[in-house]
Amino acid sequence: MGIEHILLTRLPLQDKTPTYVTLQNALNQFYTPLYIFNRDEFIGFFNDLGYELYDEWKDPFDGSNIPFHRDISALCWSGLYFRRKQQ
16 A cells, blocks of 8 residues: 655755755855755656656745856745555
8 A cells, every 4th residue: 555645845846957966055154965856857756656746836935046056046945745646
């Protein structure tokens, strides 16, 4: 039977480049690695596991602006809801 539903929030997704890792600057006090996922790669991973994307939304309060690379930034993070595909 397995897991029927997967709900993911606050995902940095973009569709211009493959998935990459950058450094997140936390108030100039410390740096942490941050994955910026390619949307199609990320959704494809769950499709390959037998899930379908049922709903998607934007989180206007979270985002990642990569200095000097705004074109590949995830300016608005996302939420995704997957359901197991019916057999």
